[in-house]
Amino acid sequence: MKNIWLYIFVSAGVSYLIRSTPLVLIRREIQNKTLRSFLYYVPYVTLSVMTFPAIIQATQSPIAGFLALATGAYLAWKGRSLFLVAVACCLVVFVAELFLI
């Protein structure tokens, strides 16, 4: 087991540096088109990679996870708020697992 306080220290330091460096240093827009594009795509790709297949592995029944994915994707597509999408996914799994488990 590694030291959890060191995990916290490392992640907090990196998180803060990511946010503070541009605000403190960069007063002009990034000009390099490839770098801009790369940074633009990163959040969506990394969140997608982390969402699937993890969402179907997090639930007791993979089918419930699939239903949550479908519901969440649909509501988010419709522009529903972060709060509503998150709660809807939880509800779908809860109800689905009443029948599946």
Added chain:
Amino acid sequence: MDKGGAAPRPNPQTKGDFPINHHASHFKRGILDGCPIALGYFAVAFTLGIAAKNAGFSALQAMIESLTNNASAGEYAVFSLAAAGAGYIEVAIMTLVANARYLLMSCSLSQKLAPGTSLPHRLLLAFDVTDEIFGISIAYPGRLDPWYTYGAMAISIPGWALGTFLGVIVGNALPLRLVSALSVGLYGMFLAIIMPPAKENKIVRALVLISFALSFCASSWPLLSGISPGVKTIALTVLISLGAAILFPVDPEKEEAHQP
């Protein structure tokens, strides 16, 4: 995207520079707009707390992780890496990758500030650049008065930290059925972040599907089973994003419209 209610109305007297007596009203406005954000954070952080508990974090440790990181995906990555006993460098790289979008947001936010904004203000604002706080700060008319953002931070940061704390404490007292349901809340939130731009931009849409597919292959392909999930996420993110950046460079004008 949750913008936290209506954007404040522009006040002609305070546009450009902000007399001290106006900071209080901007701060209050920030608290109001931060309320729905705090509620959403509380629910999502609760599920993060469950992940933290599974990774061996105490309630206090998980709360401090939340107080100092303020990042759902980043913290989730840390908890899952910690659960796997990953190295500190792996945690640092994964935090960097999972939070890379905040780098872009901070760049954008720096353009929203009055040019003379002092270093302490910049350092304080940097503490809580999240999808939602960034969203309402950018929606603020004219130049951003940092005090407006501080108001939103003052209510949403405690919501986030308290949610994580209670997630660790109550998480394991909950029935398995409820934990199973709550554990997808975080993925629901990720979907809420990736779907709106995927709807508007067909390249992002394709990237989401490609990411799902490759992530699925990487997790089920026996040859790759020895590689840690963190390394897989980093490798896939860099591979897919770089490929897209080279093949489909983003038009800066369009890019602004898709900012989360």
